[in-house]
Amino acid sequence: MSEGDFDGYGGRHVPEPLREPLEQLATAYDEVATTDEFQTEFRDLLAEFAGRPTPLYRASNLSDRYGADIYLKREDLLHGGAHKLNNCLGQALLAKRAGRDRLIAETGAGQHGTATAMVGALLGLDTEIYMGKKDAERQAMNVFRMRLMGAEVNEVTRGNEGLADAVDAALEDFARNVENTHYLVGSVVGPDPFPRMVRDFQSVIGEEAREQFRERTGGLPDAAVACVGGGSNAIGLFHAFRDDPVDFYGAEGGGKGAGSTKHAAPLSKGKDDVIHGMKTRVIDDDVEVHSVSAGLDYPGVGPEHAMFRAIGRCEYTGVTDEEALAAFRELSETEGIVPALESSHAVARAIRLAEDGEHDAILVNLSGRGDKDMETAASKFDL
Incomplete structure (x- = not known):
C-alpha cells in the first residue's frame, strides 16, 4: 500500500x-x-512495565443470563487502566x-x-x-x-x-x-x-486473545466486538482474526438515540471525506458530535475501519448513551467489573448479539476500566 x-x-x-x-x-x-x-x-516493556499478557475472562454470570459464552479481553487490567x-x-x-x-x-x-x-x-x-x-x-x-x-x-x-x-x-x-x-x-x-x-502496536491485543481463546476452548470465537471511536482497540483486536471465520462488530457512540442529531457514529451514519490528514468516514456537518464517553467523541474514524465497512468485513452500529450506561451498570453488578464508558458500548453490543441467539461464543475487548467515569456514572444513577 x-x-x-x-x-x-x-x-x-x-x-x-x-x-x-x-x-x-x-x-x-x-x-x-x-x-x-x-x-x-x-x-x-509490554511485559515488565505494562503488565502483559492481559487475561481472557469468561463472564460466567453474564453468559448464563444471555445464553451465550461471553469472553472479555481484560485490557482494563493493563497499567494505566486501558489499551x-x-x-x-x-x-x-x-x-x-x-x-x-x-x-x-x-x-x-x-x-x-x-x-x-x-x-x-x-x-x-x-x-x-x-x-x-x-x-x-x-x-x-x-x-x-x-x-x-x-x-x-x-x-x-x-x-x-x-x-x-x-x-x-x-x-x-x-x-x-x-x-x-x-x-x-x-x-x-x-x-x-x-x-x-x-494498528501494529495494538495488534498484541488480538494476538494474545486468539492464542488464549484457542488454549481455553480449542477453537475461535464466533464474533469479536469492540467499541469504535478512532478505532485502535477494535483494530488491535480484529487484526489477528481478519482471515478467520470470525464476525466483527464495531460499537459506535450512538448518542441520544433515534432521531437525534447528537451522536458520534461516522461509520453507520456518516459520509466519505477528508479529515485530519486522511480520507475516511466523517460525520455530517449538521450533526453535533456527542457521546456520553469522551473517548468516542470524534467526528471521524480510522481509514481501515472505513475499508472494513465498505467491503462488508465488519458491521458497525451505534449504541446509545442509555444502552451504554445500562451495560456499564449490568457488568458491574453481575461480574464485579466496572468498565470504561467506551468499553460499555462494546458490552452493550455483545449483549444484543447474545440476545439475537446467532452466536455461541462472543469475544469482547474490554478496552478500559471505569475509574475515570465514576462522576459521570454517579450523576446518572440513583444508588
Whole structure:
C-alpha cells in the first residue's frame, strides 16, 4: 500500500511542510520497528512495565443470563487502566531512537494522554498534552494524573472544546516543531504512517486473545466486538482474526438515540471525506458530535475501519448513551467489573448479539476500566 492506502481510504492529505517529516517517520518505522532489537525492547516493556499478557475472562454470570459464552479481553487490567499504553510504548521508543526529545499528544477521555505521560516519564521525554476543555472538566482525575507525571496539559477552548479540536491543536504544534517533536497519535487515524503503525502496536491485543481463546476452548470465537471511536482497540483486536471465520462488530457512540442529531457514529451514519490528514468516514456537518464517553467523541474514524465497512468485513452500529450506561451498570453488578464508558458500548453490543441467539461464543475487548467515569456514572444513577 502506498502512503497507507486502504482501498481508497487513508493516504497522506497534509500541507507540504508536513509531508517530509511524515515520510521520514514512515521510513523510520518501516526500517526500525521491524528489527529484532526494537521488538525485543518493545515486548520486554509490554511485559515488565505494562503488565502483559492481559487475561481472557469468561463472564460466567453474564453468559448464563444471555445464553451465550461471553469472553472479555481484560485490557482494563493493563497499567494505566486501558489499551492505550501498548501504542504509546511503541511510538515513544521509535521517537527516542529517531532523536526526538519531546512528545505531544491529543486526548479525549484522558487515557491516551495518561499513557503518553507515563512513557514520557519512563523515557525522559518532555511531554505536552492537548485536551478539549469540556473533556478536561469531565475527566479531571486523568488531567491530574498527567500533570502528576510531569506532562503539561493544554485545555483547548476552540470549536466544540472536544477531541477533534484537541487533534487540530496538536497538529498545529507538530507543524511548528517538527525538528524535535514526535506527535504520538492515539488511534488508528491521521495521515500515513499513523493508522498502520498504531494498528501494529495494538495488534498484541488480538494476538494474545486468539492464542488464549484457542488454549481455553480449542477453537475461535464466533464474533469479536469492540467499541469504535478512532478505532485502535477494535483494530488491535480484529487484526489477528481478519482471515478467520470470525464476525466483527464495531460499537459506535450512538448518542441520544433515534432521531437525534447528537451522536458520534461516522461509520453507520456518516459520509466519505477528508479529515485530519486522511480520507475516511466523517460525520455530517449538521450533526453535533456527542457521546456520553469522551473517548468516542470524534467526528471521524480510522481509514481501515472505513475499508472494513465498505467491503462488508465488519458491521458497525451505534449504541446509545442509555444502552451504554445500562451495560456499564449490568457488568458491574453481575461480574464485579466496572468498565470504561467506551468499553460499555462494546458490552452493550455483545449483549444484543447474545440476545439475537446467532452466536455461541462472543469475544469482547474490554478496552478500559471505569475509574475515570465514576462522576459521570454517579450523576446518572440513583444508588
